[in-house]
Amino acid sequence: GVMPAPSDGSEARATLHRIFGYESFRSEQEAIIEHVVAGGDAVVLMPTGGGKSLCYQIPALVRPGTGVVVSPLIALMQDQVDALRALGVRAGFVNSTQDFDERRLVEAEFLAGELDLLYLAPERLRLESTLDLLSRGKISVFAIDEAHCVSQWGHDFRPDYLSLSLLGERWPDVPRIALTATATHATHQEITQRLNMPSACHFVASFDRPNIQYRIVPKADPKKQLLSFLREEHPGEAGIVYCLSRNSVEKTAEFLTRNGIDAVPYHAGLDAGMRAANQSRFLREDGLVVVATIAFGMGIDKPDVRFVAHLDLPKSVEGYYQETGRAGRDGLPSTAWMAYGLNDVIQQRKLIQSGEGDEAFRRRAQSHLDAMLALCETARCRRGQLLAYFGQDPDAGGGCGNCDTCLTPPETWDGTVAAQKVLSTVWRLDRERRQKFGAVQIVDILLGRRTAKVIQFDHDQLSVFGIGEELTEGEWRGVVRQLLAQGLLAVEGEYGTLVLTEPSGSVLRREREVPLRKEPARPAAARSSSPK
Ligand code: ADP
């Protein structure tokens, strides 16, 4: 640290005022900082935008020596260091983007005790030369940022994080603080165990983001729906649109641009220069829309992101929460909007089935997806469901009043008969065992459509042919989607074949009822606007 403590108030508080210019600590910050300043280990779970950085930056300034920050976000290190230097903090970084001379300079500063903070990429700590360097200087605290990267089950797993457990062995007297915005109990346990921090104090901040309005709409014509959402609710405002594939990122960005929205694409397939340019435009300009894969956003600190839109279903509630959490860091009203449909469910299930990993890995991925589907299909408060997933009880059972299900409670209907019709059609097709069929064929049969594929397989001869004319195609797809989400149907193989599950039997035997959520009428705006 640099500054001598003033006589009034705590040193941490004085640093908050003097260096960072903030009035007061937020929620858990003060307790965390005091604990680490006193030399204790800490595991910190705080939502994105909650203010994790100060939790290690202030201890690094207050304690003697340099705070070493391990972060996977190499692309952001320069920005972080620049921002700290602008505040008068002596910060530097060492990573693969530097040349030899730049690195030597930072190392010399560290050894001379002239750095308050040193940012390192995790892979550097595998090098004996780095460990040797660190042991020749004085370290005030180790901060392990994005600590969920140590979790092998998470989508951000970095093998280099596993070697961070050695920090405690080599520097038993230096406090360690691990920070993450991913907060399920399992990840929490895994961080503590893999980083070998059994005596750490745990700090869990509230994950509620009251200024974010959560909405999930049925997917009909997603690009048009997105366009109306942007025009009607966030004209000229900055936001992020997430798509699953590079191709849909490109197409969506083009579509928005053609329709007068200032939008740029971002995905790992673009060259580095273009990515950097689009990212820095997003950070600096007002009102730019970035259409991106999930490669975009980790560590991005833009306070006035007014919306995060998902055109494809995230793989897990953790992912959804992190991505939507990039909206509204400034505390002003913001929207988390998602369009979700049957194809999302089938596509994600297929990806899991045909993806890499052993059986246990697949089962995990499946249960992550199931939790995400439950959030999409819930008739209860979305925020309540989200917080409950993270093990946090929402304040009251009354609902938050700021999500779609609270604002317009969905109606439910008795879908038992409809479910029986779908399941018995699946059963009949399965019994033929000649070929497997997906949702399209099932719905065509129920609606009594003589399509080429229906005729080719004599499906117009089935007793179930045409028994479902009381519902529309969209409604039938909604029924199939909800049956999948409820585990009453499953998807098999690379073609998205629908198959029965263990619990389907109880529906077919009329032993159980199937309440379904009514598909909300499509908003008029989505139909009336006329995008190019
Ligand atoms: P996280 O890393 O948890 O996503 P950051 O550390 O980047 O969050 O902080 C998010 C924003 O909140 C930053 O702009 C930061 O300067 C601001 N911030 C953090 N703590 C405070 C505080 N005590 N008072 C005011 N602003 C704060």
Ligand code: ZN
């Ligand atoms: Zn609610």
